[in-house]
Amino acid sequence: MTDTQFPRATRRPLILVVDDDPTLSQFVEVVLKAEGSVRSVSSGEAALELCSELHPDLILLDFELPGLGGLEVCQQLKTHDATRSIPVVFITAHHTPEVEDRCWEAGAVDFVVKPLHARTLANRVKAHLTLKAQADLLRELAFKDALTGIANRRYFHERIEAEVGRARRLGTPLSMLLVDVDHFKAFNDLYGHAAGDACLVQVAAALRSAIHRPTDIVARIGGEEFGCLLPDTALGNACTVAERLREAVASLGLPHEGSATADRVTISVGVAEIDLGGGQGIRGWLADADARLYRAKHLGRDQVCA
Numbered sequence: 001m002t003d004t005q006f007p008r009a010t011r012r013p014l015i016l017v018v019d020d021d022p023t024l025s026q027f028v029e030v031v032l033k034a035e036g037s038v039r040s041v042s043s044g045e046a047a048l049e050l051c052s053e054l055h056p057d058l059i060l061l062d063f064e065l066p067g068l069g070g071l072e073v074c075q076q077l078k079t080h081d082a083t084r085s086i087p088v089v090f091i092t093a094h095h096t097p098e099v100e101d102r103c104w105e106a107g108a109v110d111f112v113v114k115p116l117h118a119r120t121l122a123n124r125v126k127a128h129l130t131l132k133a134q135a136d137l138l139r140e141l142a143f144k145d146a147l148t149g150i151a152n153r154r155y156f157h158e159r160i161e162a163e164v165g166r167a168r169r170l171g172t173p174l175s176m177l178l179v180d181v182d183h184f185k186a187f188n189d190l191y192g193h194a195a196g197d198a199c200l201v202q203v204a205a206a207l208r209s210a211i212h213r214p215t216d217i218v219a220r221i222g223g224e225e226f227g228c229l230l231p232d233t234a235l236g237n238a239c240t241v242a243e244r245l246r247e248a249v250a251s252l253g254l255p256h257e258g259s260a261t262a263d264r265v266t267i268s269v270g271v272a273e274i275d276l277g278g279g280q281g282i283r284g285w286l287a288d289a290d291a292r293l294y295r296a297k298h299l300g301r302d303q304v305c306a
């Protein structure tokens, strides 16, 4: 789970202008100053690089660019999860129905025609930024865990469906970790519920920072239970990640005098790779991971079972 999955709905919008004509870029910067921060680049390649780094809230994209053209830039943005939801407004000089169709097909939300009319441009951009902010907020409310700020159970299950589909299509391995905090009832009983909440926030942060790939997902799926999805990861490597999570939490060194098995807060982890060749479904896969988590508990906690 990366921060980019929940773009902050409250930040000042970032608008990216992609045009090889510096006069036009300067004009747009002036016209859109009131709507957000404006950045300009003059090539499609630079636009793609900046998008994956800064996640702008809207892109004004020249149809005709030297090198990588506007249509290709738009198509590439729409194929990647991290950039798919950025609205693209085309700037076209040759305004024909064919050009319009190609823009829509590439995934544009709108287009403006050269020579640009300042008020039309500003109002179009303002309307799309409002929609984008509402979509970001909705996404955050639906998919973010309010206590820890990481993804929630709903997001986890939505991603499971998507990742299993992807693993089936591409024939790539896919693993899951189920994580449960050890003796957490005793922690609450001894230190109080507010301290319990603070502990969960720290555990979530430790899990998130121990996950290195941007495509990996970590979510809070229950009270003191977390789930990780590891695309392109077979069982052996998933165990390595699980062990890293276990160490990350143990090395927080959060005192737990009420634990029957350690002097600090620890986690147990169940690891399972989905057996797509053997026809395993999501339910069976989850049951495997859960059974292994249960075994890790039974064997003494603060450990990984696969």
Ligand code: GH3
Pocket: 180, 181, 182, 183, 184, 185, 186, 188, 192, 193, 194, 195, 196, 197, 200, 222, 223, 224, 297, 301
């Ligand atoms: P085990 O090692 O077997 O997992 O023992 P446990 O005590 O962690 O397991 P159990 O399922 O019995 O208890 C889970 C506890 O987690 C009980 C509940 O009060 C606490 N809990 C669940 N959600 C929250 C939460 O949001 N905040 C706080 N503070 N505690 C929570």
Ligand code: MG
Pocket: 019, 020, 021, 062, 063, 064, 065, 066
């Ligand atoms: Mg041009």
Ligand code: MG
Pocket: 180, 181, 224, 225
């Ligand atoms: Mg539990």
Ligand code: MG
Pocket: none
């Ligand atoms: Mg339990």
Ligand code: MG
Pocket: 180, 181, 182, 183, 184, 185, 224
């Ligand atoms: Mg527990």
